[in-house]
Amino acid sequence: MFKKLSLFALFSALVCSMALMPLRATLSRAADPTPTAAAFTPLPEPTEAPVDEAALAQIDLRALPILPDFSANDAFLRSIYAEGKRRGLNASAFSKVGDCMTASPNFLTPFGRGAYTLGEYTSLQAVIARFSAPVRDSYNSFTNPSLAAASGFNAASVLDATWSDPALCGFDESPLACEYRHTQPAFALILFGTNDLKSLTPAQFSYYLRRVLVETVNRGIIPLLSTFPNQPGFVEQSIFYNRIVASAAADYNLPLINLWRAFEPLPFQGIDPNEPTHMTKPENGDVASFVPEALQAGHNLHNLLTLQALEALIALLE
Numbered sequence: 001m002f003k004k005l006s007l008f009a010l011f012s013a014l015v016c017s018m019a020l021m022p023l024r025a026t027l028s029r030a031a032d033p034t035p036t037a038a039a040f041t042p043l044p045e046p047t048e049a050p051v052d053e054a055a056l057a058q059i060d061l062r063a064l065p066i067l068p069d070f071s072a073n074d075a076f077l078r079s080i081y082a083e084g085k086r087r088g089l090n091a092s093a094f095s096k097v098g099d100c101m102t103a104s105p106n107f108l109t110p111f112g113r114g115a116y117t118l119g120e121y122t123s124l125q126a127v128i129a130r131f132s133a134p135v136r137d138s139y140n141s142f143t144n145p146s147l148a149a150a151s152g153f154n155a156a157s158v159l160d161a162t163w164s165d166p167a168l169c170g171f172d173e174s175p176l177a178c179e180y181r182h183t184q185p186a187f188a189l190i191l192f193g194t195n196d197l198k199s200l201t202p203a204q205f206s207y208y209l210r211r212v213l214v215e216t217v218n219r220g221i222i223p224l225l226s227t228f229p230n231q232p233g234f235v236e237q238s239i240f241y242n243r244i245v246a247s248a249a250a251d252y253n254l255p256l257i258n259l260w261r262a263f264e265p266l267p268f269q270g271i272d273p274n275e276p277t278h279m280t281k282p283e284n285g286d287v288a289s290f291v292p293e294a295l296q297a298g299h300n301l302h303n304l305l306t307l308q309a310l311e312a313l314i315a316l317l318e
Helices: 053-057 070-086 109-113 122-130 175-183 202-218 235-251 259-263 298-317
Strands: 090-098 134-136 185-191 222-226
Touching: 053 235, 070 090, 070 185, 070 222, 070 298, 090 134, 090 175, 122 298, 134 175, 175 185, 175 202, 185 202, 185 298, 202 222, 202 235, 222 235, 222 298, 235 259, 259 298
Parallel strands: 090 185, 185 222
Antiparallel strands: none
């Protein structure tokens, strides 16, 4: 079993590289990633175990599609969606789950305020309108300051009640559980790895990421998982940890946005060379523009791919 982990660093809302470590962990049984499609079957909790490095080495990130092939797992996704409906989840809401790349105001937020330029991607207007409905207080899914996304988070800390907002969350309620309780989303946008490769072992990252996915699915929420961009100075580690992400998505039959592959041809691979835990943006700062030149920036391409994936997912389900 894993030993209880010490804090990697004191929590900072501004410094993304200071990843948060868990103070507690609950270990359970191995996961069966293939529930039947006829009816929703909860996923058993994952068990901690060394990663299979030989199997991971066989995963070619460049061969994985950038956008998910939802038809490959449509029966399972429909079963999760039906379970979410049964629980009364909001089909016009998503939650953001991750580190500073997800918590950033540059990730989707402008779309919830009507400040965007779609260019040739006008079909995305429908999905923007859908998720612009109020979800909590005066926020919609785009503008909602997620309780499960923060600078410094890794896949372990989002499960640790130590890092929950005490004003909104229960004493022993994790940031992930708290966010899902408040927002009641049918979908979750999940991106981890940037902090994890510096703070968690491969086995720990695999285990905690799978715990996040299992908890999400078992609440009737469809996870939309993403690989993460290369971290400068940690390229080999980025590839290895992204293979762990891809492996988890495949094992649980869940959709994956291959952000790593999409960012490869971008200038600086979509990462700000001055702030390597942040994505690039256009000189004018407009991260919600999808004109061709703007899509050379990491934030813009991330926003486009996320909206496209949500659009395709909704089309599959409805």
